[in-house]
Amino acid sequence: MTIEWGWLTTHTDDLLALTLDHLATAVPAVLLGLLIALPLAVVAHRVRPLRGLLLGISNIMFTVPSLALFVLLLPITGLTRTTAIAGLTVYTLVVLLRNTVEGLDSVPAKVREASLAMGRGSLGTLVKVEFPLALPVIMAGVRVASVMTISLVSVASYIGYGGIGQLFTDGFQRSFPTPVLAGVVLTLLLALAADAVLVVVQWLCTPWIRKGARA
Amino acid sequence: MDLLSKLVAWLTSAGQWAGSEGIAQRLFEHVEYSLLSTLVAALIALPIGLFIGHTGRGAFLAINLSGFGRALPTVGIVTLVFLVSGLSMTPVYISLVALAIPSIVTNTYAGMAAVEADTKDAARGMGMTGLQSLWRVEVPLAAPLIMTGLRLATVQVIATATIAAYVSFGGLGRYIFDGLAQRDLTQVMGGAVLVAALAVAVDLILAGIHRVLFRHRLT
Numbered sequence: 001m002t003i004e005w006g007w008l009t010t011h012t013d014d015l016l017a018l019t020l021d022h023l024a025t026a027v028p029a030v031l032l033g034l035l036i037a038l039p040l041a042v043v044a045h046r047v048r049p050l051r052g053l054l055l056g057i058s059n060i061m062f063t064v065p066s067l068a069l070f071v072l073l074l075p076i077t078g079l080t081r082t083t084a085i086a087g088l089t090v091y092t093l094v095v096l097l098r099n100t101v102e103g104l105d106s107v108p109a110k111v112r113e114a115s116l117a118m119g120r121g122s123l124g125t126l127v128k129v130e131f132p133l134a135l136p137v138i139m140a141g142v143r144v145a146s147v148m149t150i151s152l153v154s155v156a157s158y159i160g161y162g163g164i165g166q167l168f169t170d171g172f173q174r175s176f177p178t179p180v181l182a183g184v185v186l187t188l189l190l191a192l193a194a195d196a197v198l199v200v201v202q203w204l205c206t207p208w209i210r211k212g213a214r215a
Numbered sequence: 216m217d218l219l220s221k222l223v224a225w226l227t228s229a230g231q232w233a234g235s236e237g238i239a240q241r242l243f244e245h246v247e248y249s250l251l252s253t254l255v256a257a258l259i260a261l262p263i264g265l266f267i268g269h270t271g272r273g274a275f276l277a278i279n280l281s282g283f284g285r286a287l288p289t290v291g292i293v294t295l296v297f298l299v300s301g302l303s304m305t306p307v308y309i310s311l312v313a314l315a316i317p318s319i320v321t322n323t324y325a326g327m328a329a330v331e332a333d334t335k336d337a338a339r340g341m342g343m344t345g346l347q348s349l350w351r352v353e354v355p356l357a358a359p360l361i362m363t364g365l366r367l368a369t370v371q372v373i374a375t376a377t378i379a380a381y382v383s384f385g386g387l388g389r390y391i392f393d394g395l396a397q398r399d400l401t402q403v404m405g406g407a408v409l410v411a412a413l414a415v416a417v418d419l420i421l422a423g424i425h426r427v428l429f430r431h432r433l434t
């Protein structure tokens with residue numbers, strides 16, 4: 001395989017634009033997934049009978065091929081970025097929901113009871129005690145979901161919102177491997193960068209763990 | 216709901232199931248691609264997971280490489296290998312194997328890492344060699360998590376094996392790509408439903424095997 005390095009230097013602007021486009025699809029998908037997963041996880045955590053149902057549904061959604069899911073959303077949301085974001089959100093749910101439920105499960109019942117006994121309401125306990133304690137497990141899920149989403153965005157190039165994935169289609173049609181390789185490497189770098197950012201976010205959000213480590 | 220009735224008609228027509236391009240044949244191809252890919256991935260990933268779990272060496276590297284593997288865009292890998300090696304099933308198998316390896320490695324390692332040090336010490340104290348401890352103590356204890364990794368990988372591979380059709384091969388992805396090209400939404404949906412049903416069915420079968428194998432366990 002011959003790599004045309006010249007192509008890379010003449011296309012840096014395009015590569016940057018595609019990377020930003022990639023993020024414009026991936027970031028809202030993960031955030032939206034989190035927004036849906038958190039309340040659902042609370043329900044699954046508190047209402048045992050619903051737990052298997054919710055996790056089961058998200059597991060089944062995960063098995064629908066991504067390309068087909070985008071196509072099936074077309075009649076509803078059309079050829080827009082919304083279709084790409086909505087499809088990817090569905091895939092983040094399986095990881096985010098499972099990890100958030102597991103995170104909430106890992107909070108000892110005594111801690112919750114102590115908070116309630118101290119006069120904190122149920123919602124206050126959830127927000128101020130249970131979520132913070134579950135945060136490491138939830139963040140582990142966010143990291144996996146982000147990396148997964150960044151690698152999946154390229155499938156949306158069939159509906160025109162694939163970001164870096166456009167390079168794959170482009171290279172495929174022209175039998176030109178250089179943009180394809182550039183796309184694979186760029187996706188990996190983006191996933192790596194996103195993961196690093198999330199590690200820092202988690203570090204900033206959990207000062208008590210830092211203190212514990214130092215003591 | 217017009218689409219739904221069309222979908223049901225598509226899925227239940229006898230003509231659709233028969234022949235060399237029928238659903239039965241496509242289903243068979245899809246299972247063939249998926250099983251072979253998962254098997255090859257297991258042959259590569261299990262020894263790696265067992266080795267780093269048993270020795271504790273290279274865990275950091277292996278776990279991070281697995282995370283890296285998760286970020287590999289399957290479409291990109293297929294296209295790249297296709298452009299380099301030409302038209303064959305190789306690009307499909309390489310990308311599916313690459314997809315399956317991370318889940319198997321991380322779960323195998325997690326299972327092995329969860330075996331308590333005291334248990335391993337006891338095995339050595341009873342005079343077992345390292346290999347005996349691995350096969351007779353650690354692997355049996357880690358087996359449920361190893362199995363979970365294999366299940367996860369299988370489901371992922373089945374859902375993704377549709378890409379075989381992208382480089383002109385068969386499998387259930389044929390309906391999705393042909394349907395897209397012909398703007399036939401019923402066919403696309405039919406393909407998607409079949410893939411999801413296959414993945415769920417295989418997962419249930421593996422879950423059943425899991426339950427039978429580990430029915431004496433507490434966890």
